[in-house]
Amino acid sequence: MAAAAIEIDALTKDYPVGFWRKRMRRSLDRLTLRVEEGEVFGFLGPNGAGKTTTLKLLMNLIFPTAGTARIRGKSIEDVEMHRDIGYLPEQPYFYDYLTGRELLDYYAQFFGYDKADRRSRVARLLELVGLTDAANVQLRKFSKGMLQRVGIAQAILNDPKVVFLDEPMSGLDPVGRREVRDIILDLKRRGCTVFFSTHILSDAEMLCDRVAVLVEGKLQSVGAPNEIVPFEVQSMEIMFEVSEGTAVAAGLIDRSRKTGSRYQLEVPEAELFHALEQLREANARVLSVTPVRPTLEDYFMKLVTREKAPSHAVEVMTR
Amino acid sequence: MTANSRTRSAWLAAIAVPLLLASAAVVQNRIDVTAQSETTEQDYLVLRSPAVVKKLSLGFDALLADIYWTRAVQYYGQRIGDVHTKFESLSPLLDIATTLDPKLMVAYRFGAIFLSEPRALGAGRTDLAVKLVQKGIDANPNEWILNYDLGFLYYWRLKDYPKAAQVYAEGGKKPHAPVILTLMAARVAEKGNDLETSRMIFLQLYESSKNKNVRKLAMRELRSLKAQEDEMHLDEIIQDYKRKFGHYPASTKEMVAAGMLPFVPVDSIGFPYVIGPDGKSHLNPDSPIEPDPDKPLQLQQLKP
Amino acid sequence: MSAMPGIVAINTFREAVRDRVLYNLIFFALMMIGAAIFVGQISIGIERLVIVNLGLSAISLIGLVMAIFIGVGLVYKEIEKRTLYSLLAKPIERWEFLAGKYAGLLLTLLVNTSFMTLGLAAALYYVGRPFVRTDVSILVAIYFILLELALVTALALFFSCFSSPMLSTLFTLGIYITGNFANDIRNFGDFTKNHAMQVLTRIIYYLLPNFHNYNAIAIAGHGESVPFTLVWQNSLYTLIYVGVLLVAASAIFSHRNLK
Numbered sequence: 001m002a003a004a005a006i007e008i009d010a011l012t013k014d015y016p017v018g019f020w021r022k023r024m025r026r027s028l029d030r031l032t033l034r035v036e037e038g039e040v041f042g043f044l045g046p047n048g049a050g051k052t053t054t055l056k057l058l059m060n061l062i063f064p065t066a067g068t069a070r071i072r073g074k075s076i077e078d079v080e081m082h083r084d085i086g087y088l089p090e091q092p093y094f095y096d097y098l099t100g101r102e103l104l105d106y107y108a109q110f111f112g113y114d115k116a117d118r119r120s121r122v123a124r125l126l127e128l129v130g131l132t133d134a135a136n137v138q139l140r141k142f143s144k145g146m147l148q149r150v151g152i153a154q155a156i157l158n159d160p161k162v163v164f165l166d167e168p169m170s171g172l173d174p175v176g177r178r179e180v181r182d183i184i185l186d187l188k189r190r191g192c193t194v195f196f197s198t199h200i201l202s203d204a205e206m207l208c209d210r211v212a213v214l215v216e217g218k219l220q221s222v223g224a225p226n227e228i229v230p231f232e233v234q235s236m237e238i239m240f241e242v243s244e245g246t247a248v249a250a251g252l253i254d255r256s257r258k259t260g261s262r263y264q265l266e267v268p269e270a271e272l273f274h275a276l277e278q279l280r281e282a283n284a285r286v287l288s289v290t291p292v293r294p295t296l297e298d299y300f301m302k303l304v305t306r307e308k309a310p311s312h313a314v315e316v317m318t319r
Numbered sequence: 320m321t322a323n324s325r326t327r328s329a330w331l332a333a334i335a336v337p338l339l340l341a342s343a344a345v346v347q348n349r350i351d352v353t354a355q356s357e358t359t360e361q362d363y364l365v366l367r368s369p370a371v372v373k374k375l376s377l378g379f380d381a382l383l384a385d386i387y388w389t390r391a392v393q394y395y396g397q398r399i400g401d402v403h404t405k406f407e408s409l410s411p412l413l414d415i416a417t418t419l420d421p422k423l424m425v426a427y428r429f430g431a432i433f434l435s436e437p438r439a440l441g442a443g444r445t446d447l448a449v450k451l452v453q454k455g456i457d458a459n460p461n462e463w464i465l466n467y468d469l470g471f472l473y474y475w476r477l478k479d480y481p482k483a484a485q486v487y488a489e490g491g492k493k494p495h496a497p498v499i500l501t502l503m504a505a506r507v508a509e510k511g512n513d514l515e516t517s518r519m520i521f522l523q524l525y526e527s528s529k530n531k532n533v534r535k536l537a538m539r540e541l542r543s544l545k546a547q548e549d550e551m552h553l554d555e556i557i558q559d560y561k562r563k564f565g566h567y568p569a570s571t572k573e574m575v576a577a578g579m580l581p582f583v584p585v586d587s588i589g590f591p592y593v594i595g596p597d598g599k600s601h602l603n604p605d606s607p608i609e610p611d612p613d614k615p616l617q618l619q620q621l622k623p
Numbered sequence: 624m625s626a627m628p629g630i631v632a633i634n635t636f637r638e639a640v641r642d643r644v645l646y647n648l649i650f651f652a653l654m655m656i657g658a659a660i661f662v663g664q665i666s667i668g669i670e671r672l673v674i675v676n677l678g679l680s681a682i683s684l685i686g687l688v689m690a691i692f693i694g695v696g697l698v699y700k701e702i703e704k705r706t707l708y709s710l711l712a713k714p715i716e717r718w719e720f721l722a723g724k725y726a727g728l729l730l731t732l733l734v735n736t737s738f739m740t741l742g743l744a745a746a747l748y749y750v751g752r753p754f755v756r757t758d759v760s761i762l763v764a765i766y767f768i769l770l771e772l773a774l775v776t777a778l779a780l781f782f783s784c785f786s787s788p789m790l791s792t793l794f795t796l797g798i799y800i801t802g803n804f805a806n807d808i809r810n811f812g813d814f815t816k817n818h819a820m821q822v823l824t825r826i827i828y829y830l831l832p833n834f835h836n837y838n839a840i841a842i843a844g845h846g847e848s849v850p851f852t853l854v855w856q857n858s859l860y861t862l863i864y865v866g867v868l869l870v871a872a873s874a875i876f877s878h879r880n881l882k
Binding site for chain 3: 325328329332333335336339340342343346349354386389390
């Protein structure tokens with residue numbers, strides 16, 4: 001069997017907490033996961049779920065309490081493993097006295113590229129992330145969005161086979177987010193494995209082949225987005241307008257949301273046509289009828305509220 | 320198993336660090352040897368001016384004074400016995416120590432003796448010694464013991480008897496001063512240099528100082544003084560022996576056996592005097608040059 | 624031989640330059656100019672002594688301040704600002720990173736000291752003393768200062784791996800000051816009658832880095848020569864001690880979970 005791009009086996013991380021650092025808080029509980037080559041894999045979860053912890057463990061920035069992981073067959077402790085990967089940390093910060101070009105050139109040196117090779121690589125990357133104009137500006141003058149883009153550039157500068165992105169869309173405006181989405185899709189086209197964490201579920205739905213959902217350190221489910229959330233229609237949403245003073249079935253208006261002169265009404269699928277009848281009788285103007293499908297977000301919320309109740313089970317008492 | 324390479328690096332460090340520290344200690348030892356053999360006077364004092372040192376001491380005067388005092392003693396101890404050394408740095412070291420801590424009695428007392436002591440055992444600079452002790456007296460007007468040391472310098476080194484008497488007299492007036500100071504003032508004024516006065520002075524020095532080197536010096540001088548007197552009396556008795564028996568005695572034991580001496584006379588350290596073929600007595604060659612300061616003095620005199 | 628430390632070192636040097644650390648040279652230059660002119664006016668016959676003493680003391684002090692204040696932030700800053708995260712994701716070992724930061728600061732100190740040496744030479748020249756062969760001792764004194772700085776930097780780096788800049792500064796400065804009095808500590812011990820105390824002070828003496836070894840300022844001031852054996856002994860001592868600190872720092876840092 002070919003080695004998976006990422007193999008995580010019972011990875012666990014405990015942190016000492018409390019004033020005397022005697023109690024342990026388990027921020028990652030026996031995570032087992034396998035990501036195949038070429039996949040775009042989303043790592044989802046609310047804040048504090050352990051996503052960043054997982055990424056830091058994989059990058060060997062922190063050390064596991066138990067468990068192992070391999071990337072492209074190499075242990076995470078092997079420094080050579082880093083030759084074929086890229087990493088974008090959460091809320092990245094780079095040496096602010098360097099310019100964008102200098103930073104990328106600096107990082108490129110660690111891969112042993114010669115001067116000419118570095119120069120072309122850096123130019124290409126700056127172009128890709130749209131920073132060519134700011135290439136000679138010191139990073140201390142960069143906006144958050146620009147920093148994020150430099151971050152992505154340094155993550156892929158060595159043509160990595162696996163790229164790890166921690167909240168890549170964070171801090172970006174819609175234009176920026178679209179650009180990042182395009183970059184990820186481009187990476188996928190080149191056969192790169194992309195592992196990214198996010199709490200923006202619509203992005204995950206759009207981009208990922210598979211996702212994993214992490215809540216309070218525990219893996220809840222793994223699979224394609226549409227496997228986790230069944231593709232079925234729950235209800236229908238009707239948007240309509242009605243002129244002032246018209247008599248409409250009171251029940252309908254009560255159940256509607258009003259924005260300006262527009263109303264949004266959600267009805268079970270079975271009641272759709274009955275509701276439409278009532279609206280027609282009231283001479284309402286129907287603007288749209290949309291099916292409402294459960295999203296990852298709904299799934300999420302259910303999970304989170306369920307998990308929150310017995311939350312003490314996560315804390316492991318030691319000593 | 321996790322953390323394989325990290326545990327290895329920890330073991331490596333655990334072994335390497337003590338090993339390296341041990342080799343550093345070895346090298347440090349070599350450095351100390353080099354420093355000792357090739358030390359120039361300059362090493363001890365980057366700053367020679369007491370005023371500058373005081374300014375830079377940032378309030379840690381007393382501690383620095385102790386450090387300079389210790390260095391002075393170390394410096395002296397390393398060079399003692401070397402006829403070529405001039406003990407150049409001794410005066411500045413003591414000067415700095417006493418500027419930082421004007422109440423550092425030990426430093427004044429040490430300086431009084433060893434700044435004035437001639438070559439091989441001291442700097443041979445009585446002028447510097449006087450200056451130092453005077454500085455001590457000015458800073459500590461109620462300390463009679465410094466008058467004692469200053470008096471010693473005028474009496475023994477400078478042979479300035481009127482001045483010595485004056486200094487002793489002033490000391491005698493200070494609070495809690497022992498009567499002996501006034502006594503010595505009177506004696507010196509009247510007789511100038513004499514054996515008894517000298518003996519009193521050195522006896523006082525021997526009893527009042529805790530410094531080994533000072534005590535040794537006092538013991539040597541006391542031995543010398545006692546010997547002067549004892550040999551004078553002994554020579555007379557030896558002449559008597561010759562007149563009686565026709566030849567000089569080989570040793571003092573014979574004289575005791577002949578009933579001409581009540582006991583075998585010894586020097587202040589306890590070694591019996593020897594008699595030369597010419598009938599003159601002198602100190603026993605076995606009597607050590609460096610007397611042991613912890614052994615008690617034998618001061619019983621040989622009376623005529 | 625790994626190239627990684629070199630890459631980090633050059634960048635560390637670049638950081639120091641861009642942080643305008645080298646501006647201290649202006650202060651030094653002004654001071655030396657002032658001193659040279661002042662001393663020239665007075666003409667008390669010890670111009671050389673004053674210039675050399677002042678210059679060497681300033682070189683030592685400025686270097687010390689730089690070594691400590693930059694040194695204690697070498698690792699700490701990168702962890703706090705998280706610049707270390709993206710760096711360690713590259714194929715570089717943690718010890719290579721440490722070695723590079725160390726070498727970089729050392730390079731900065733070397734460049735800084737070199738410029739100051741030129742300044743000192745210029746001041747000496749101005750004061751009207753042609754250079755003589757014994758001036759070699761000034762260069763030796765400067766070399767010793769560099770060795771001293773190498774050791775202080777290693778200390779600062781070591782502490783930077785696990786404590787905050789303030790604590791690291793305290794520790795480093797504390798050891799530096801105590802290390803200057805290492806000989807006195809040994810002497811104190813030798814004078815006590817208590818055998819246990821003597822053994823204890825001896826142990827402390829050998830454990831502490833002995834900074835007094837490097838003090839050749841007085842010698843240089845008076846134009847005397849430094850024994851050659853001392854030169855290579857000091858070099859060896861520094862090498863070993865720096866090795867101790869870097870190995871220990873490496874072990875500690877390799878085991879550290881980054882926040």
